Amino acid sequence: RKEVEQDPGPFNVPEGATVAFNCTYSNSASQSFFWYRQDCRKEPKLLMSVYSSGNEDGRFTAQLNRASQYISLLIRDSKLSDSATYLCVVSPAGNNRKLIWGLGTSLAVNP
Amino acid sequence: NAGVMQNPRHLVRRRGQEARLRCSPMKGHSHVYWYRQLPEEGLKFMVYLQKENIIDESGMPKERFSAEFPKEGPSILRIQQVVRGDSAAYFCASSPSNQYEQYFGPGTRLTVT
Numbered sequence: 001r002k003e004v005e006q007d008p009g010p011f012n013v014p015e016g017a018t019v020a021f022n023c024t025y026s027n028s029a030s031q032s033f034f035w036y037r038q039d040c041r042k043e044p045k046l047l048m049s050v051y052s053s054g055n056e057d058g059r060f061t062a063q064l065n066r067a068s069q070y071i072s073l074l075i076r077d078s079k080l081s082d083s084a085t086y087l088c089v090v091s092p093a094g095n096n097r098k099l100i101w102g103l104g105t106s107l108a109v110n111p
Numbered sequence: 112n113a114g115v116m117q118n119p120r121h122l123v124r125r126r127g128q129e130a131r132l133r134c135s136p137m138k139g140h141s142h143v144y145w146y147r148q149l150p151e152e153g154l155k156f157m158v159y160l161q162k163e164n165i166i167d168e169s170g171m172p173k174e175r176f177s178a179e180f181p182k183e184g185p186s187i188l189r190i191q192q193v194v195r196g197d198s199a200a201y202f203c204a205s206s207p208s209n210q211y212e213q214y215f216g217p218g219t220r221l222t223v224t
Contacts, residue, residue, distance in 0.1 A: 010221060031211075032211045041200070042217070042218075043202055043215035043216060043217050043218050044154065044202070044215050045215065046212055046214065049212060053168070054192070074171050087153075088159075091211045097142060097144075097159060097165075097166075097206065097211060098144075098156060098167050098169075099144075099156075099211070099213060101153060102153070103152075103153035104153060108125050109147075
């Protein structure tokens with residue numbers, strides 16, 4: 001089983017749609033969780049950290065379910081500029097700073 | 112506050128030559144990470160360094176690859192005797208001591224001809 005698993009997609013949605021991505025992780029002791037986005041041929045950029053209580057940043061909402069070991073990202077009112085690959089990232093337990101990266105979920109928002 | 116800087120942005124090497132990739136972390140960041148990304152594939156962790164120390168090199172190929180982060184100056188990823196399979200985008204990231212979030216540079220695209 002992969003340490004971090006994501007549905008690769010692609011997700012094709014019209015502008016204005018709401019889309020949700022899930023990600024599962026295998027290490028129950030994992031401590032920190034993030035969503036990054038990566039545009040084609042560019043570097044990954046931090047989208048948001050995921051807190052136990054869930055957090056929202058504009059049209060983006062992240063949730064963490066420790067019992068089921070999954071993280072979700074919800075995008076409301078999709079824009080064309082949201083088209084990218086979304087990477088789920090988990091930090092293992094302890095002081096290990098080596099992040100574990102999912103392979104990403106591809107999103108295409110269509111006009 | 113400048114972000115993570117990498118140079119060169121593009122590097123072309125012939126088979127058998129050496130490639131040197133440089134990374135300057137964000138100001139105040141003492142942790143540096145190198146990743147490799149092949150076309151149409153995910154990020155692959157290579158190595159994690161702090162100043163003058165390699166902390167985790169579990170993703171580094173056993174031969175031809177080395178990395179350093181000296182007390183002064185940028186972190187260097189060195190690939191000796193490059194082969195076609197080394198062609199990839201190499202990303203560097205940095206993080207501060209009190210956070211796990213990593214911030215990425217624009218990458219170096221290595222092409223081996």
